[in-house]
Amino acid sequence: MSxxxxxxxxxxxxxxxxxxxxxxxxxxxxxxxxxxxxxIVNFLLLLNFALGFILxxxxxxxxxxxxxxxxxxxxxxxxxxxxxxxxxxxxxxxxTHKHVPEFFILLLTTLLGMFFMISSGNFLMFYLGLELASIxxxxxxxxxxxxxxxxxxxxxxxxxxxxxxxxxLFGISLLYGSxxxxxxxxxxxxxxxxNLQILSLIFVFVGFAFKLxxxxxxxxxxxxxxxxxxxxxxxxxxxxxxxxxxxxISVLGPLFLNFKGMWYNMLFLSIILTITVGNLFxxxxxNIKRFLAFSSIAQAGYILLGLSAGNxxxxxxxxxxxxxxxxxxxxxxxxxxxxxxxxxKENISDYKGFYKNNKMLSWILTISLFSLAGxxxxxxxxxxxxxxxxxxxxxxxxxxxxxxxxxxxxxxxYLRVVKAIFVDPNDAPIAKLDSSFSSKLGLLICMAxxxxxxxxxxIYDYINSLTF
Amino acid sequence: MTNLxxxxxxxxxxxxxxxxxxxxxxxxxxxxxxxxxxxxxxSATLAAYISERAFGNSAQMxxxxxxxxxxxxxxxxxxxxxxxxxxxxxxxxxxxxxxxLISWRVETLTKEFFFLLLLLSVGAYGFFISLDLFTMFxxxxxxxxxxxxxIAIWGSGKKEYSAMKLALMLMGGSVFVLIGLLGTYFSTxxxxxxxxxxxxxxxxxHIPLQTQMYIFPFLFVGFGVFTALFPFHTWVPDGHSSxxxxxxxxxxxxxxxxxxxxxxxxxxxxMPEAAKEYSWLIVLLATIAIIYGAFATLMQKDxxxxxxxxxxxxxxxxxxxxxxxxxxxxxxAVMQMVSHGVMTALFFGAIxxxxxxxxxxxxxxxxxxxxxxxxxxxxxxxxxxxxLGLPGLSGFVAEMTVFVGxxxxxxxxxxxxTILAAASIVVxxxxxxxxxxxxxxxPIVNEHYxxxxxATWNEKIASVLLIVAILAIGxxxxxxxxxxxxxxxxxxxxxxxxxx
Numbered sequence: 018m019s020x021x022x023x024x025x026x027x028x029x030x031x032x033x034x035x036x037x038x039x040x041x042x043x044x045x046x047x048x049x050x051x052x053x054x055x056x057i058v059n060f061l062l063l064l065n066f067a068l069g070f071i072l073x074x075x076x077x078x079x080x081x082x083x084x085x086x087x088x089x090x091x092x093x094x095x096x097x098x099x100x101x102x103x104x105x106x107x108x109x110x111x112x113t114h115k116h117v118p119e120f121f122i123l124l125l126t127t128l129l130g131m132f133f134m135i136s137s138g139n140f141l142m143f144y145l146g147l148e149l150a151s152i153x154x155x156x157x158x159x160x161x162x163x164x165x166x167x168x169x170x171x172x173x174x175x176x177x178x179x180x181x182x183x184x185x186l187f188g189i190s191l192l193y194g195s196x197x198x199x200x201x202x203x204x205x206x207x208x209x210x211x212n213l214q215i216l217s218l219i220f221v222f223v224g225f226a227f228k229l230x231x232x233x234x235x236x237x238x239x240x241x242x243x244x245x246x247x248x249x250x251x252x253x254x255x256x257x258x259x260x261x262x263x264x265x266i267s268v269l270g271p272l273f274l275n276f277k278g279m280w281y282n283m284l285f286l287s288i289i290l291t292i293t294v295g296n297l298f299x300x301x302x303x304n305i306k307r308f309l310a311f312s313s314i315a316q317a318g319y320i321l322l323g324l325s326a327g328n329x330x331x332x333x334x335x336x337x338x339x340x341x342x343x344x345x346x347x348x349x350x351x352x353x354x355x356x357x358x359x360x361x362k363e364n365i366s367d368y369k370g371f372y373k374n375n376k377m378l379s380w381i382l383t384i385s386l387f388s389l390a391g392x393x394x395x396x397x398x399x400x401x402x403x404x405x406x407x408x409x410x411x412x413x414x415x416x417x418x419x420x421x422x423x424x425x426x427x428x429x430x431y432l433r434v435v436k437a438i439f440v441d442p443n444d445a446p447i448a449k450l451d452s453s454f455s456s457k458l459g460l461l462i463c464m465a466x467x468x469x470x471x472x473x474x475x476i477y478d479y480i481n482s483l484t485f
Numbered sequence: 486m487t488n489l490x491x492x493x494x495x496x497x498x499x500x501x502x503x504x505x506x507x508x509x510x511x512x513x514x515x516x517x518x519x520x521x522x523x524x525x526x527x528s529a530t531l532a533a534y535i536s537e538r539a540f541g542n543s544a545q546m547x548x549x550x551x552x553x554x555x556x557x558x559x560x561x562x563x564x565x566x567x568x569x570x571x572x573x574x575x576x577x578x579x580x581x582x583x584x585x586l587i588s589w590r591v592e593t594l595t596k597e598f599f600f601l602l603l604l605l606s607v608g609a610y611g612f613f614i615s616l617d618l619f620t621m622f623x624x625x626x627x628x629x630x631x632x633x634x635x636i637a638i639w640g641s642g643k644k645e646y647s648a649m650k651l652a653l654m655l656m657g658g659s660v661f662v663l664i665g666l667l668g669t670y671f672s673t674x675x676x677x678x679x680x681x682x683x684x685x686x687x688x689x690x691h692i693p694l695q696t697q698m699y700i701f702p703f704l705f706v707g708f709g710v711f712t713a714l715f716p717f718h719t720w721v722p723d724g725h726s727s728x729x730x731x732x733x734x735x736x737x738x739x740x741x742x743x744x745x746x747x748x749x750x751x752x753x754x755x756m757p758e759a760a761k762e763y764s765w766l767i768v769l770l771a772t773i774a775i776i777y778g779a780f781a782t783l784m785q786k787d788x789x790x791x792x793x794x795x796x797x798x799x800x801x802x803x804x805x806x807x808x809x810x811x812x813x814x815x816x817x818a819v820m821q822m823v824s825h826g827v828m829t830a831l832f833f834g835a836i837x838x839x840x841x842x843x844x845x846x847x848x849x850x851x852x853x854x855x856x857x858x859x860x861x862x863x864x865x866x867x868x869x870x871x872x873l874g875l876p877g878l879s880g881f882v883a884e885m886t887v888f889v890g891x892x893x894x895x896x897x898x899x900x901x902x903t904i905l906a907a908a909s910i911v912v913x914x915x916x917x918x919x920x921x922x923x924x925x926x927x928p929i930v931n932e933h934y935x936x937x938x939x940a941t942w943n944e945k946i947a948s949v950l951l952i953v954a955i956l957a958i959g960x961x962x963x964x965x966x967x968x969x970x971x972x973x974x975x976x977x978x979x980x981x982x983x984x985x
Contacts, residue, residue, distance in 0.1 A: 333557060393626045399555075402619075402663075406558065409667040414699075417667060421660045428656045432633060432649060440637045440645060474555045481557040 025076045025085050028093045029136075031068050032129045035061045036122055043118040054117040055108055059455065062101045069094035077138065081200060084138040088483040092263040092336065093132055099256045099343040100128055105459030106351040107248040109358040109452055120160060123153040124252065131260035135267055140189050140199040143268065147185075150260065151178040151228075154253065158245040170244025177227065177237045185224025191217035201272055208275040218276055221269075222283060228261045231321060232290040235314050239298075242310035247357050250306055251350035254313040259339045262320050266332050266484075274327050281411075284325040289419055291318030296426040300433075303364050305353055308430070309346070312389060315427055316342060319401060322408040322420050330410055332484040334403035337470075337477050341388065341400035344466030348385030351460045352378050355452045362447060365434055370443030375450055379438050381460050388467045390431040391424055396471035403477070487533045487548045489564050492574065492610040495522050496581075500603035509595035513585075516599040520582045523606070527578035534571050535968075545685065545975060546616060554620070559681055563617035567975075568968040569819050573613045573746055576826045579954050580738035581606045584731040586947035587834045590841060591639065591729070598639060601631040602731060609739045613746065618666050618682040625662065625747065628740060629655045635732040636724060647720075647727035654720040658710030662747065665703035669755060672696045687755050688979060694758045701759035704752040705767070711744025713800045715774035722781075725793035730837025733789070737796050738830035742822045745803045749818065749976065753807060757980040760810070765898065767808030772902045774801035779912040788836045788846040791920060792829065795872060798909060799825045805906055806887040809899065810980055814890025815973040820965060821887060824879035824958055828871045831951040835865040838944055839924075842937045848920055853929030860940040862925045864948045869917040871955050874910055879958035884910070886966075 023030065038061065048054055075086040104121070111117050130149025137143035155178065159171035193199055195214050196207040208214055223234065230238040242250045265273075273280045295315030302308035320342075323335035355378065357363055372379040388397030401424070409417045470476055499519025506512045530548070537547055546565030554560045566574065584602060591598050608628030615621035629652065637648035666682075672692050673680050681687060692700075710717040721741075725733050753760045778798025785791040799821070806818025838861045839854060840846050855862035871878035874885075891903040929935065940948065958965055 330557070387630065392630050393623050398623070398626065403555075403558065405663070406667060406670070409671055412671070414668075418664055421664050422657075424660055425653055425657045429649070429653055432652060435634075436637055436645060436649070439634065474553075474560075478556050 021076060022078060024072050024074060025078055026083070027068060027072060028065075028090070028097070029129060029132050031065050032125050032132065035065060036125050036129070039118045039122050039125075043122075051112045051114065051117050055104075055111060055455065058117075058121050059101070059104055062097070062104050066094065066097040066101050069097055081138045081202060082142045083133075083136050085136050088336075089135055089263075089267050091480065091483060092135055092259075092267065095336070095340050095343060096128060096131060096256055096260060096263075099259065099347065100124070100252075102343070102347045102351075102459045102462055103248055103252055103256070105455045105462075106251070106347065106354050108455035108459075109355055110246060110248055112453070114160075116160070120157070123157050127151075127153045127157070127252075128256070131256070134260060135263050137268060138201055140192070140201070143264070144182075144186065144189065147228075148182065150257070151182065154178070154249075154257065157249045157252070158241060160249060161246045164244070166244035167246070168244075170241045173237055173244075174241045181224045181227030181234070184220050184227075188217045188220025188222075188224065191220065201268060205272055205275060208272070210276060210279065215276065215279055218273065218279065219283070222273075225261060225265070225269075226287065229258060229317050229321075230314050231287050231317050232294040232314065235291070235295070238314060239302075239307045239310045243304055243307045247306070247350060247354040250309075251347055251354070254309065254350075255343055255346050258313065258317060258320075259343065262324070262335060262339060265324055266335060270324060270327070270332075281325060281327070284321055285413065285416060288318050288321045288325060288416060291315065291321065292420055292423045293318075296423050296430070299427070299430045303366060305363055305365050305368070305434070308365060308434070309349060309353075312427065312430070313346065315423065316346075316389065318423075319404050319420065322416065323404040325416070326407040326410050328407075328410065329481070329484050330403075331407040333477065333481040334400075334407040336480050336484065338400035338404050340476070340480075341396040341467070341470050344463045344470065345385045345388035345395070345397050348381055348460060348463035348467060349389065351456060351463060352382040352385070355450055355456055356447060359450045359452070360447045365437055367447065368434065368437045369441040370446030371438045373443075373446045374448055378450065381464060383435050383438060384464065384467055386431045386434055390428050392428075394471065395467050396469070397467070399471040399477075487530050488550075489530070489548050489566065489614050490550060491526055492523070492530070492614060493607055495519060495526060496603045496606045496610065499523075500600050500607070503596060503599050503603065506596060509592060512595050512599050513589055516585050516603060517582075519603065520578075520585045520606075524578040524582050527574050530566070531571055531575055534566065534568075545972075549616070558619075559679060560619045561617045561683065562620055563683060564614040564620075565616050566614055567972040568970070569746070569750070569972045570613045572819065572823050572965060572968055573742060574610065576742065576823050577606060577609045577613065577739050579950060580734055580826060580830045583830055583834060583947035583951050584734045584738075586943040587734065587837060588729070588731040589941070589943045591731075594638065598635070598729075601635050602735065605631040605635075605735055605739070609743065612743055616684045618669065618684055618687075618751065620682075621684075621747075621751070622659070622662060622666055625743060626659055628743060629659060632724075632728075632732065632736060632740065635735075636728045639729040639732070640727040641729070642727045643723070644727040647723035651720045651724035654710055654717065658707045658717070658744070661703045661707030661710070662751075663707075665700050665707055665752075668696070668700040668703065672700070684751070684755070692756070694762075697756040697759035698762060701752060701756040701763060704756065705748055705763070708744040708747035708752060709804070712741050712748065712803060713774065713797045714744075714804060715770045715777060715797075715801070718774060718778075718797045721797050722790055722793040725796065725833070726787065726789040730833060730840075733833040733837070734830040737792075737833060738826040741796065741800055742826050745800070745807070745818065745822045748804070749807055749815065754976050754979060757982070760980060764808050764810050767804060768899065768902050771801045771804035771808055772905050774798065775805065775906045775909045776912075779909040779916075782916045783912060785916075786848055788839070788848060788851075788920065788924065789833070791848075791916065792832050792836060795913065795916070796825070796829055798913070799829070799872070802884055802887050802906065805902070806890060809887075809891045809894055810977075811890045811893045812970075812973050812977045813893060814887055815976060816966060816969050817883060817886030817888075817890045819969045819973065820879075820883035820958070820962070823965065824871075824883040824955070827951050827954045827958070828868055828880055831864065831948060831955070832868040832872065834944075834947060834951070835861060835868060838940060839865070843931075843934065848924050850930065851924035852927040852931070853934065854925045856929060857934050857937045858939050860945065860948070864940075864952070865925050866921055867952055867955070869921045871959070873914045873917045877956075877959045879955045879962075882959055882962040886962075
């Protein structure tokens with residue numbers, strides 16, 4: 018075991034280290050104050066994020082079970098950044114909670130699972146990572162212990178994620194049966210588009226579609242998002258989703274491309290359904306978390322659109338979009354988290370007249386929503402533009418037209434929230450909320466990201482220099 | 486050397502400065518000074534442009550700046566102006582100054598109001614100077630959302646419905662433009678499978694007719710939505726009538742011109758063959774818009790609705806000129822854009838001033854305004870006369886040029902369209918004179934009107950500025966004509982090169 022081991026697995030090792038530090042501190046029982054806990058965690062996560070920028074190199078470990086390269090390091094850094102922001106924003110919610118270290122231990126365990134998934138070179142490793150990422154999430158969804166809705170969300174989540182894992186596992190076993198290997202590198206040359214293999218592709222994809230909540234496997238999303246605490250919801254909708262997409266880009270995408278037409282047609286159908294259904298359902302929601310759940314389903318459709326390009330432009334656009342998505346979605350969730358923590362309100366109708374007392378928060382929410390809708394000058398505009406451009410590079414006009422026209426529908430429901438904030442009269446608008454420094458910092462990072470990521474083309478160029 | 490980027494930076498900095506102000510008076514003065522700097526800058530650019538041309542600089546686009554933006558997708562920040570863009574920039578600058586002065590009475594959320602107005606002007610300037618299709622689209626979209634907020638927050642009447650309708654329809658338009666632009670982008674090839682967004686470069690590439698036939702409708706309809714192309718004009722009456730005065734002025738004066746400019750610069754210029762094929766349809770729709778708009782105006786009882794419908798009719802002249810495919814008609818279309826921009830801005834300004842004092846816009850509740858509000862009444866009459874095409878004012882020049890250009894097409898279809906369009910002027914005269922006669926002249930119908938105060942200094946400056954523009958175009962149209970003509974010729978050459 019050489020230094021290679023430590024360098025290539027640095028992201029995983031540092032996360033494991035943080036988990037152990039938290040465990041030891043918890044057992045030691047010396048820290049009584051939630052605020053101290055949160056500061057320690059945030060500091061550790063910051064170090065963890067910074068570590069992602071040094072000593073990046075390509076390589077493989079454990080006979081190809083684990084592999085990594087610069088693009089994978091970048092993907093992990095994006096996830097680390099998102100987790101850091103979520104941890105900052107969770108401050109207001111967790112400072113009165115009884116189980117602070119447990120929350121982060123569970124959270125970081127799922128993150129660790131995602132890292133293994135992204136770096137996997139073998140279906141076994143991949144499945145291990147997937148389960149490590151899924152099971153603690155159910156516990157997290159139930160973290161508001163006294164709320165019945167939270168428990169419902171957790172049960173729903175664990176059942177459905179077990180169900181989807183089963184389907185995927187069945188697909189993997191069929192693939193193994195027909196090729197005799199689970200190694201991605203070997204599989205690529207073995208895929209021959211036979212019926213059995215297409216069946217296995219479908220099963221594996223269905224498993225993924227569950228995790229990515231793409232239509233028609235999206236039905237768990239809204240209930241789980243609504244029941245979970247805001248921080249967990251934001252984790253589910255941003256980090257989990259991004260991780261699954263990164264797996265597509267770095268691990269499975271190249272493999273599935275061997276199915277060519279079959280793979281594209283599946284994506285085609287899935288994209289159209291996901292975008293359209295997500296958008297249409299989002300129009301009818303009043304609970305803002307459900308609303309964002311459906312909007313994130315629609316966003317997942319756009320992400321798939323980028324993936325469907327199957328070329329460098331597609332991978333770059335998708336990673337770039339996810340970076341932007343981290344900022345814009347967490348910006349929105351940050352505000353919602355503050356409102357939920359202090360005013361206990363989670364409905365769009367509660368946001369009527371929000372601008373009256375909370376000017377800054379209103380603008381942040383508005384800009385985040387505009388970024389999600391793809392309105393310039395926010396980064397979301399560029400993200401969505403590049404996804405659509407990448408999707409168009411495949412030359413499928415119908416797909417591009419449907420995806421683009423859906424942008425109008427999505428604008429409608431985002432504007433509905435904006436209208437509630439700025440225009441709708443309300444006799445008793447939400448009072449002025451004073452959030453902690455930590456949440457403000459989290460929102461500041463999001464806003465800086467939303468404004469700057471678009472104009473700073475060097476970020477896009479940098480991602481493009483890594484993808485292939 | 487003129488730096489065009491300043492045209493974007495100045496309003497942007499003004500907008501940021503506005504945000505840091507605390508008192509509403511400060512906000513107004515900062516915006517006013519910022520808009521004056523814009524006007525000075527635009528005039529300086531115009532002067533520099535004219536002198537460059539006078540010294541024989543025959544480059545197609547002057548004052549170019551070019552920086553790579555997103556290398557991987559070949560997106561550039563590429564700007565430059567020709568005669569058509571410079572007049573649009575002047576128009577924008579004038580309307581911005583007037584709009585800001587007219588809004589002096591806004592007291593609710595003042596800071597946000599002026600911020601959004603300035604943001605809108607950033608979008609407009611950026612759009613007119615862009616030569617890169619992506620950058621152009623970026624600025625086009627910037628100009629959409631501020632309108633939603635302006636109407637929804639500060640508007641009147643059924644403002645929420647109107648704001649949403651406007652935002653969605655314009656977004657729909659820009660999505661069409663987006664699809665068209667993507668189609669254009671992927672059908673260009675500048676070697677090694679690299680595509681380009683560069684407008685000038687694309688105009689020299691030969692995109693196959695079949696591709697053009699697919700792309701052109703998207704581009705033209707997309708931009709057409711902005712400029713009230715029939716049957717996508719329905720946002721115009723609602724949007725204008727619900728908008729606060731300054732927003733109406735921006736909407737009619739600048740925003741609708743984005744569409745006309747885009748249709749000419751992008752759709753016609755890049756897809757000349759398809760333009761030729763589809764021109765009959767454009768002429769047909771434009772003629773319908775002109776006549777339908779005129780008759781719809783006839784039925785309105787609300788001054789703002791009246792002006793909004795007449796905008797549909799007048800913007801029809803822009804599309805008619807574009808669709809005729811003759812050099813004179815295209816020059817006429819650009820002149821109509823400028824003329825209509827200035828004239829409608831003034832019209833909405835006058836209506837806003839009347840409404841603020843009388844709190845009604847219903848024609849039958851108004852009367853005798855000329856006696857109590859001599860200045861505002863006069864302004865209303867001047868714009869009215871301009872609208873119905875009185876010689877000596879800008880409307881006459883622009884519409885006349887369109888008709889002359891249209892008459893150059895000798896076949897029956899184009900002749901009939903021209904005759905019908907020209908006949909609509911009679912209808913225009915009816916509704917303008919009727920409204921002016923009832924509301925402005927006539928007896929004073931309400932006792933309360935005796936105590937009204939006439940225009941304040943800011944309103945006077947705004948009105949005079951726009952009246953000067955109307956007169957300048959109307960009395961000495963040749964300078965405008967000469968500015969536009971060479972560039973209209975370039976667009977025509979592109980089309981004629983194909984037609985032959």
